[in-house]
Amino acid sequence: MSAVRTTEKQRQRAPSKRSLETRARILDAAEWLFAERSFEGASLRDMAKLAGVHLAQVNFHGGSKEDLFFTVVARRAGELSDLRLQALDRLKACGQPTVRGILESFIHPYLDRSAHGGPQWLAYARLIAHVSADPRWRHISEACFDPVATAFAAEIAALHPGSDERKIAAALVFSVSAMLSLTTSRWRIDALAGSAEAADDGFGMETCLVDFCEAGISAVLP
Amino acid sequence: MSAVRTTEKQRQRAPSKRSLETRARILDAAEWLFAERSFEGASLRDMAKLAGVHLAQVNFHGGSKEDLFFTVVARRAGELSDLRLQALDRLKACGQPTVRGILESFIHPYLDRSAHGGPQWLAYARLIAHVSADPRWRHISEACFDPVATAFAAEIAALHPGSDERKIAAALVFSVSAMLSLTTSRWRIDALAGSAEAADDGFGMETCLVDFCEAGISAVLP
DNA sequence: GTCTATATGTAGATAGAC
C-alpha cells in the first residue's frame, strides 16, 4: 500500500488493532459502494451503515470523500501489480517470452482475483473499470496502474525491435478495455449470443479474451 | 427518436417552435453534463443554468432525472443506428462483405460523429461510454444499442457457418469496448507510448483499432 | 409554457463531549 496521503498528517503512533479493523471495515464498505454506485452515487452515510460504524468515523479514518476514493483504489493496486510482475518474472525465467505469455501475465491476475478472490475483490474489479473509463480519475490511473502497464508495453516492444510504440500502447489499451468488459458487460455477451444461456460463467471467456487480444496485438506489430 | 416515454402523458397538441427549442437546449445541456460528470454527478440545477432556462423547466421538459437520462441517450441512438445500418447496406450492395467491412460499418459512424459531429456528438460519445460500462444502465443499452449490435453479430456469424455464436458475441463486445476506449482513454495511449507526444490526434487510431479488432475477431472464428 | 417560491430530503464535513 503505497498511497501518498497528502491531506493527512503523519500518525504519531501506530494505530491500535481495533482502529485498524475499523478502518478496514470502512474501506471494504467504501470499495463495495463506490463499485456499485460510482463516486457521486455512493454516500458516506451508506458506507458508515454498511461498515457498522458511525458517520464521523468514515471521515476520521478516510479523510475527505476524494481521499477515501483514492485510498480504496490504491489499497489493492499494489497487490495486483505484484501479481502481474511476478507472473512476468516467472515467464521470463523460462526463456524468451511470447506476446501471449506477456498478455496472460497481465490479464490473468485481474480475472483470477475477480473470480476467486471473494466479494471484495469482485467489487474492486468493478471499481477499476469505473476508474479506467472516466477521464476524471486519470490521476489515479496514472499513479496506481500506469507504471506496471508501461513495463508491460516495454516488454512487448522489446520482442519486436523497430515497432511503433504508439501502436503498442494503443493495442494494450484496447486489450485492457476488453478485459474490463468481462467485468462490466458479461451480461451483454449473453444477450448478443441470443439463444445460448450463460450456463457456465466464463468457461472459456478468459481464453477467448486472450485469443482475441493476442491476435489484435500481433496485427499491429511489424 | 423512438424513445418510449412511459411516465409522460401523450401531448394533446404539437409543441410550439419555442418549446422545441427550449427542449433541445435542455437536452443538449443534460447531454453535456451527464457525459462530463455521470448520472449522479450532474445536477438538474447545473443543466438549467447551462441551458439558460429555469430549474422548473428542466422537469417540465425532461420529466424525472432518470427519464431525462433515457431521453438524452435515446435521442441520438436512432441516428447512430441508421448510420451503421446504411454503411452495412452499402457494403452488402458491393457483394460478399468481409469481417473488416462489417466492423468498419459499425465503428466508423461512432468515431466519425465523435470527431467531426461537433461538441454535442463528442459529449454523446462519452455518454455512450458511461452507459456501456455500467451495468446499472443495462436496460438502456438493451433498448438503444443491442438491436443493431445483434444484427452485426448475425452478419459476422453468417460469414462463418458453424461458428460459436457466443465467441462472436464476446469478440464484438471486446471490439465495442476497445472502440469506446478511444473516447475515454486516448490520453492513456499517449502516456503509455512514452516519449511520443500526441501530435496529430488519432492520425491512424481508427485504422489501428480496426486492424486490432479484425485480427481479434478472426482469431476466435473457426 | 414559463417562472417564483417552496416542500422535503440528503449530501459532506466538523466541533466538542466522552
Added chain:
DNA sequence: GTCTATCTACATATAGAC
C-alpha cells in the same frame, strides 16, 4: 478513538401565479 449533534449547502421535485 469514538460518537452525538449539528452546520451549511445542495439535491429532486412540485404547486400555483402569471
